[in-house]
Amino acid sequence: MSDDDKSDSKNGSKSDGRNDPGEARLRAELPEEVPAAASEAVDGRTADVAAGEVPGPSLTGRQRLVKGLWPPRVTRAQLIVALLLFGLGFGLAVQVASTSDSDGALRGARQEDLVRILDELDDRTQRLEDEKQGLEDQRTELENSSDQAEEARKQTVEKERQLGILAGTVAAQGPGITLTIEDTKGTVEADMLLDAIQELRAAGAEAIQVNGVRVVAGTYLADEDGGGVSVDGNKIDAPYRFKVIGKPQDLEPALNIPGGVVQTLEKEQATATVERADKIVVDALRAAKQPDYARSSSR
Amino acid sequence: MIAVLGLVVGVVAGLLVRPEVPAVVEPYLPIAVVAALDAVFGGLRAMLDGIFDDKVFVVSFLSNVVVAALIVFLGDKLGVGAQLSTGVVVVLGIRIFSNAAAIRRHVFRA
Numbered sequence: 194m195s196d197d198d199k200s201d202s203k204n205g206s207k208s209d210g211r212n213d214p215g216e217a218r219l220r221a222e223l224p225e226e227v228p229a230a231a232s233e234a235v236d237g238r239t240a241d242v243a244a245g246e247v248p249g250p251s252l253t254g255r256q257r258l259v260k261g262l263w264p265p266r267v268t269r270a271q272l273i274v275a276l277l278l279f280g281l282g283f284g285l286a287v288q289v290a291s292t293s294d295s296d297g298a299l300r301g302a303r304q305e306d307l308v309r310i311l312d313e314l315d316d317r318t319q320r321l322e323d324e325k326q327g328l329e330d331q332r333t334e335l336e337n338s339s340d341q342a343e344e345a346r347k348q349t350v351e352k353e354r355q356l357g358i359l360a361g362t363v364a365a366q367g368p369g370i371t372l373t374i375e376d377t378k379g380t381v382e383a384d385m386l387l388d389a390i391q392e393l394r395a396a397g398a399e400a401i402q403v404n405g406v407r408v409v410a411g412t413y414l415a416d417e418d419g420g421g422v423s424v425d426g427n428k429i430d431a432p433y434r435f436k437v438i439g440k441p442q443d444l445e446p447a448l449n450i451p452g453g454v455v456q457t458l459e460k461e462q463a464t465a466t467v468e469r470a471d472k473i474v475v476d477a478l479r480a481a482k483q484p485d486y487a488r489s490s491s492r
Numbered sequence: 493m494i495a496v497l498g499l500v501v502g503v504v505a506g507l508l509v510r511p512e513v514p515a516v517v518e519p520y521l522p523i524a525v526v527a528a529l530d531a532v533f534g535g536l537r538a539m540l541d542g543i544f545d546d547k548v549f550v551v552s553f554l555s556n557v558v559v560a561a562l563i564v565f566l567g568d569k570l571g572v573g574a575q576l577s578t579g580v581v582v583v584l585g586i587r588i589f590s591n592a593a594a595i596r597r598h599v600f601r602a
Contacts, residue, residue, distance in 0.1 A: 265497075272494060304568070
C-alpha cells in the first residue's frame with residue numbers, strides 16, 4: 194500500500210516538479226492516508242492556477258479525464274493499460290460467473306471450509322444412519338412381537354377348539370361309531386347307559402352324544418319315572434342312539450367284548466347294534482358355563 | 493479511451509467465454525481481482541491528479557496482484573488463509589475508498 198502511494202508521490206513530484214515545485218513539496222509532506230487534504234490542496238492549487246490565468250498544463254481533474262477519454266489516442270501507455278484492464282475485466286467476469294453458478298457456495302469455499310463441511314455431512318450421515326438402524330431394530334422387534342402375538346393367538350384358538358370339543362361347546366366330527374340300543378321291554382336303565390358311556394370313554398371316545406344331548410365330563414344320568422332316562426336333566430326315550438367319535442377299531446371291540454356292554458344289554462332283552470362310520474357328526478352343544486368360584490390358577 | 497475499451501472487452505469476453513477456472517488459481521482469483529481494482533482506482537486518481545505514469549501503473553498493478561496472491565498462498569500454507577484474505581480485502585477496500593474519495597473530489601468538486 195505505502196509502496197504504491199510512495200511511487201505515486203515520487204511520480205507526482207517528478208512530473209509536477211517542472212511546473213510547481215512548491216506543490217510537489219507540499220504533496221510529498223502530506224500524510225499519505227489523507228486524500229481529502231491532498232485533494233483540497235490540489236483544488237487550492239487549481240484555483241490559484243485559474244486565478245493566475247495559466248492555461249494548458251495545469252488542467253483540472255475533470256478536464257484531464259475528458260482529455261484522456263476523447264479523442265482516443267493509440268499510445269504504448271494506453272495499450273498496456275488496456276491490456277491490464279482487459280485482464281482485470283476478464284478475471285472479474287470469470288469470478289462473478291463462477292461465483293454465481295449453482296454450486297457457487299462450494300466452489301468459492303476454501304479447503305478447510307470444505308473439509309469442515311464434509312465432516313459435518315459425515316457426522317450428519319452417521320447420526321442419520323444410527324437413527325435408521327435404531328428404527329429398523331424397532332421395526333423388527335415389533336414385527337417379531339406381532340408375529341409372536343399372532344402365533345399365541347392361533348395356539349389359543351386351537352386350544353379353545355380342542356377344549357371346546359371336550360367341554361361340548363363346539364361341534365365335532367370325525368370317524369367313529371354309532372351305538373343304537375333298542376329297548377322294547379323297558380328294561381334299560383340309567384346305569385346300563387352309564388356303563389356304555391364309561392366303556393366308550395375308556396376305549397378313547399372323544400365326543401359323545403346321546404339322542405341329541407352332549408355327554409361331557411359332568412354329565413349325569415338318572416332313571417325317570419315311567420320309563421326313559423334323563424341325561425343332565427333332559428329326558429330321552431328309547432331307542433338310545435349314541436354317536437361317538439373315536440377310533441372305530443378300538444370302540445367297537447370295547448363294546449362287543451364278552452361280558453361287555455352289548456352282552457349285558459342283550460341279557461336284558463334289549464338289542465344293541467354297533468356300526469362304524471367314517472364320518473360321525475356330534476353337533477349337540479352345551480352352553481359354556483362360567484364357574485362361579487373356581488379361577489384359573491395359572492399365571 | 494482505449495483502456496476503458498479494454499476493460500469493457502475483458503468483461504464481455506469473460507462473460508461470453510466462461511472458462512473453467514483452474515483449481516490452482518481458484519483461491520487467488522478473487523483477491524487478485526480486488527488488488528487489481530485497487531491499482532486501477534489508484535491509477536485513475538493519479539490521472540486526475542495529472543501525475544499518471546504508465547510504468548508506475550503497470551508495476552503497481554502487477555505487484556498488487558502478485559502480492560495479494562502471495563499473501564493468500566502464504567495464509568493457506570500457514571492455516572490462516574481465510575483470515576489473511578479477509579485482512580487483505582479490508583486493506584484494499586480502505587485504499588479503494590480513499591482513492592474513490594479523491595476521484596470524487598476531482599470529478600464532482602465535492
